[in-house]
Amino acid sequence: MRGKFDCFNMRQRLSPDYYITGILAHDRLVLSQAITLVESQLAADYPLAQAVLDGVLAHTGNSMRIGITGVPGVGKSTFIEVFGQHLTAQGHQLAVLALDPTSQRSGGSLLGDKTRMENLSMNPSAYIRPSPVGNALGGIGHRTRETMLLCEAAGFDIILIETVGVGQSETVVYELVDFFLLLMLAGAGDELQGMKRGIMELADALAITKADGDNGPAANRAQFEYQNALHLFPPTGTGWQPPVLTCSALTNAGMADVWQLIQEHQKLTTQNGHRAQRRQSQQVNWFRELLRQRLDGQFFGQPGIRNRMNDLENRVRQGEILPGKAVGELLG
C-alpha cells in the first residue's frame, strides 16, 4: 500500500507539523511520505523537507547504524532477512534502507523484486525502503542520511543500510554508519571479481556467508585466512581489530554472533569515544558533500554544460587537449 504514496508525484504540499507529528507518533504512512519529500528533486520541496528534518532533529541519532555490503551473489538479502528477524525477535524496531545504485539507470529498484526479504517485509517491527542513488555530478546524490534520520525519529532503533557494493556506494554507506559489515563468500577467487579494491580495509568485520553443509569446511578455512590477512592491515585507530565470522542464513548459524559482535563494537567505541568522533566527522563530511552538490548543481545546471563537458572529457581522454586548457574552455 505504501508504494502508492511514494510514487505519487502530484501530491499536495502539507505543513511541516503534519509530517513531524506523524513521524514522532511512529506513523509509517507519514514516514513514507516524509521520505518521499526529502528525496524530492523539486527545489520547491526543499524548504519543507528542511523544516521537517529540523523538527525531528532532537529525536534522531539514537539508533545503531549498521552498513552491510558484499558483491552480488554473496547473499545480502537472505542475510538481512534472517538477521533482521533475529533482531526484531529481541524487541528491536528495524529499518532497512537499500542504497540502490541501479535505480538511476533502470528506473527500477533493488526492492522492485517482490521476492526479496519476503518475511521481513511482512514483519510489523520492520520497515524496508529503497534509497535511490541519483546522478549528481561530482558525487553520488542521495538522501539516505536524511531518510535514516527520519526513521530514527519514527522510533526505529536499528538501521541496516544495504548496498550492492558496486561503484562508489560502499564508501557512501561507510560514511553513514557506526559499523560496516562486509559479507564474503568462502574461497578467494571469482567472487572477489567486482568487489572494489580498498573496501576490505573499511570493514569493521567480515562475515563469510553460506557456511553450511558441504560449504562448511571452506567457510572455516576462509575465516582463518581472512583473519590472518586482516592482522596485516593498518589498525583502525579505534582499538577495534576487525574479526571474521562465519554464518548461514539457511541454518541461522552465526546470526547471534554477528549481533553480539556489533554490540561489543558499540560498547568499546562508545567507551573510548570513537563512536561519537566517527559520527561527528561524518556530519562534517555530509555538510561538505551537500555544499559540493549545491555548488555543482549551480554550475552543471547551466544549459548545455553537460554536453560541453562530455565533449571536453573525450578530448582530454584522447590526449588532444590538456586538462588545464579544457577547464579554461569550459569556464570561458
Place this chain on the structure above:
Amino acid sequence: MRGKFDCFNMRQRLSPDYYITGILAHDRLVLSQAITLVESQLAADYPLAQAVLDGVLAHTGNSMRIGITGVPGVGKSTFIEVFGQHLTAQGHQLAVLALDPTSQRSGGSLLGDKTRMENLSMNPSAYIRPSPVGNALGGIGHRTRETMLLCEAAGFDIILIETVGVGQSETVVYELVDFFLLLMLAGAGDELQGMKRGIMELADALAITKADGDNGPAANRAQFEYQNALHLFPPTGTGWQPPVLTCSALTNAGMADVWQLIQEHQKLTTQNGHRAQRRQSQQVNWFRELLRQRLDGQFFGQPGIRNRMNDLENRVRQGEILPGKAVGELLG
C-alpha cells in the same frame, strides 16, 4: 644552485618559447624555472604556464611513472637513493618528485633536509624536486602532474614520485603513476600505525625494506605473510597480481628485482591495454579535479567565506545545526 632560482619570486615573465626551447633542449635551469612557473599561485602566471605546457605536450607521456609510498621510517629516501643509482647506472635519466604534504604547514619541505639523497642529488642523470601540496579547499592543490610533464619533455624517462604517505597524498600519487610501490617494514604492528587504511589495496607491489642482517628472517616471514594476504584481495582487474619483494638499501639486495618487476608490469599492461586505459582515466580525473579546484576557488575566494565555513562546520560537528540548513545559510 637551482634552489636560488626556484625561490625567486620577483622573477620577470619570459616568453613561452624561452621555456619550451629550454626544456626541449634538456636545460635544467629552464626546467626548474618552468616548474616554478606552473606551481605559481598567481593568476597572472596561469596563461603563460598553460602555453608552456601546451608547447611541450607532444613530448610528454613517454616516461615510466612510478609512485613510492610508505610510512615515515620505512626508508623511502634511502630506498630511492639506492634504487635511483641503480636506474641511472643503466643509462636512465631520472626525475624524483617528492610530493610534500608538510610544506603547506611549515613552509619547509621534505628536501629541505640536505642530508637526504646525498648521492642522487649529485648524480648528473638525476633531478630531484619537491612538489609542494597547497591547501586548496575540497582537495589537494598541487602541480605535481604538470611538473611530471615538464620533466618528461626535458628528457627524463623515469619519474619517481615519492610521498610520505599521510593524509590524502597517497591517493594523489596513485592517480599520477603507472606503477604504485608500497614500502613496508617487516612485522605487522607499530609501523602500520599512521598508514592509511585502503592503501595496501592500491599497491601494484609491496617491498619489505631493511631486509638485511638480523632483520633478514623477519623480512622473509613478512614477505610470505603479505603475499598470502594479497591473494585474498580483490583482483586489480589488469591481470596483474601484486607481488611482495624484499630489499635492502644497505646491501643493494632486491633493487634489481624491483626494477625487473616494474618492467614486467609495464610489459603486461602495455600489451593488454591497461596502461593506456589507466592513463586515460587519470587524464579525465585530472580534468575533473582541476575543474573542481577552479570552482572551489571561485566560491572560497569570496571574502569571509572561510571563517563562516569553519564556524558552520563547528556547529554541524556539535550537532547544533543540520548540514542541509548550514549549506543554506552559507549559500544565502
